[in-house]
Amino acid sequence: FTTQFFSACLEENEDALEYLSDRHIDSETIDEFTIGYAPSGQYLSSELKDRGYRVEELVQCGLVVEKDSGSYYERFRNRVVFPIRNLSGKTIAFGGRILGEGVPKYLNSPETKLYKKGYNLFGLHVTRDEIRRRDFAILVEGYFDCVVPFQFGIRNVVASLGTSLTENQVKLLGRYTRNVIINFDPDSAGLAASIRSIDLFLEQGFRVNVLQLPKGEDPDTFVRKEGKAAYWDSLKTSLPYLDFG
Numbered sequence: 001f002t003t004q005f006f007s008a009c010l011e012e013n014e015d016a017l018e019y020l021s022d023r024h025i026d027s028e029t030i031d032e033f034t035i036g037y038a039p040s041g042q043y044l045s046s047e048l049k050d051r052g053y054r055v056e057e058l059v060q061c062g063l064v065v066e067k068d069s070g071s072y073y074e075r076f077r078n079r080v081v082f083p084i085r086n087l088s089g090k091t092i093a094f095g096g097r098i099l100g101e102g103v104p105k106y107l108n109s110p111e112t113k114l115y116k117k118g119y120n121l122f123g124l125h126v127t128r129d130e131i132r133r134r135d136f137a138i139l140v141e142g143y144f145d146c147v148v149p150f151q152f153g154i155r156n157v158v159a160s161l162g163t164s165l166t167e168n169q170v171k172l173l174g175r176y177t178r179n180v181i182i183n184f185d186p187d188s189a190g191l192a193a194s195i196r197s198i199d200l201f202l203e204q205g206f207r208v209n210v211l212q213l214p215k216g217e218d219p220d221t222f223v224r225k226e227g228k229a230a231y232w233d234s235l236k237t238s239l240p241y242l243d244f245g
Contacts, residue, residue, distance in 0.1 A: 001047075001048070001051065002044065002048070002094075003034050003036065003083045003091045005036070005047060006036025006037055006038055006044075006081045006083075006094075007034055007035075007036040008036075009036060009037045009038065009039050009043075010030070010035065010036045010037035010080075013039070015099055016037040016099060019080060019099055020035065023144060023148070023224070024148065024151070024224050025147065025148070025151065026151060028151075029147060029150065029151040032126060032150075033082060033123070033147055035080065035081065035082055035147075036080075036081045036083070037079070037080055037081060038074070038076035038077060038078070038079045038081045038094075038096055039077070039078065040078045041074070041077070042073075042074060043074075044063065045058055045063070045064055045072070045074055048063075055072055058072075059072070060112060060113070061112055061114065062075060062093065062094075062109040062110045062112050062115070063075055063076070063109075075107065075109070076094060076096045076107065078098060078099050078100075078102075079096030079097055079099065079107065080097045081094050081095070081096045082094065082095045082097075082122070082143045084108075084109070084122055084161065085125045086125065087124065087125050087128070088125070089125050092112075092115040092120065093108065093112070093114070093115035093120075094108070094109050095107070095108045095109070095122070095143055095161070095162070096108075097144075106143075106162065108161070108162060117166075118166035118168050118169060119166075119168045119169065119172065120169070120172070121158045121159065121160065121161065121172060121173060122143060122158065122160075122161050123146045123147070123150065123157065123158050123159055124172070124173070126150070127150065127155055127156060127157055127158055128175075128176050130155035130156040131156045131158070131173075131176045131177050132176040133156075134156045134177075135177050135179055136177055136179035136180065136181060137156055137157070137173055137176070137177050137179070137180050137181070138156060138158070138180075138181050138183055138211075138235070139157075139158060139159075139160060139165075139173075139180055139181070139182050139183065139184075140157060140159050140160070140183050140184065140218075140219050141159060141160055141162065141184050141190060141193070141218075142162065142185075142218070142220070143159060144220040145157075145159060145183075145185075145218055145220045146158060146219075148219065148220045148224060149220075149228075149231065152223050152227065152228045152231075153228050154223070154228060154231060154232070157219070158173065160197075164196060165193070165196065165197040165200055166200070167200055167203070167204070170200045170201055170203075170204045170206070171204060174204055174205075174206070178204075178205055178206050178207060179206065179207045180201055180207070180208055180209070181208075181209045181210070181211050181235060182194050182197055182198070182201075182209070182210045182211065183210075183211040183238075184197075185218045186212060186217070186218065194210050194244070195244075198210070198241045198244070202241070208240070208241040209238035209239060209240055209241065210238060210239050210241060210244040211234060211235060211237070211238035212239075213234055214234070219231070222234070
């Protein structure tokens with residue numbers, strides 16, 4: 001229900017729709033990933049309580065946060081929301097990007113009984129067939145770094161959910177390929193994450209290349225500016241892990 005609630009809220013929020021349009025996200029991609037919008041206020045929790053859910057249950061699933069004072073507020077407020085799904089397509093968590101200024105810019109669901117960050121990869125439920133067909137995956141960091149290339153026709157891409165990559169995530173990807181190109185953000189954190197990831201992939205018998213895009217671009221901005229063909233060409237310049245660093 002929550003996924004559909006956020007989806008319906010997006011349809012009614014011009015600012016959120018304009019934000020996605022500015023980032024070149026079209027309606028087909030919105031539907032494919034069920035991107036939504038979380039409004040400020042207590043609208044979701046009110047709807048869920050009307051459906052018989054207790055506030056304690058909403059806290060346990062990460063949708064509501066309890067304050068020290070004992071009052072409650074919704075975790076996702078005024079954010080574009082990305083459902084995080086398991087391989088069966090079931091929503092198990094959410095990630096939200098704030099509209100306008102605010103901290104943190106990105107906010108993710110906490111770990112719950114349903115959701116273990118180190119056991120899931122964003123987008124894999126829709127990209128796994130193309131990963132298997134092409135026999136390699138492009139591993140990126142963020143939601144937009146996955147969604148935008150996918151929209152432009154680069155369908156063998158998957159995102160690490162903003163966490164340090166884990167052995168379980170590598171094993172999950174290994175069900176579909178043993179070849180990966182890591183294309184994390186070009187900042188120092190992204191470079192450090194790339195180096196840490198290489199060891200995990202090698203331990204699982206992967207062939208690993210690392211792509212650093214020109215001009216310090218990330219996959220989202222590069223694909224929007226340069227297009228699909230240019231990104232495919234850039235993949236050919238990715239470096240074997242021994243030459244990276």
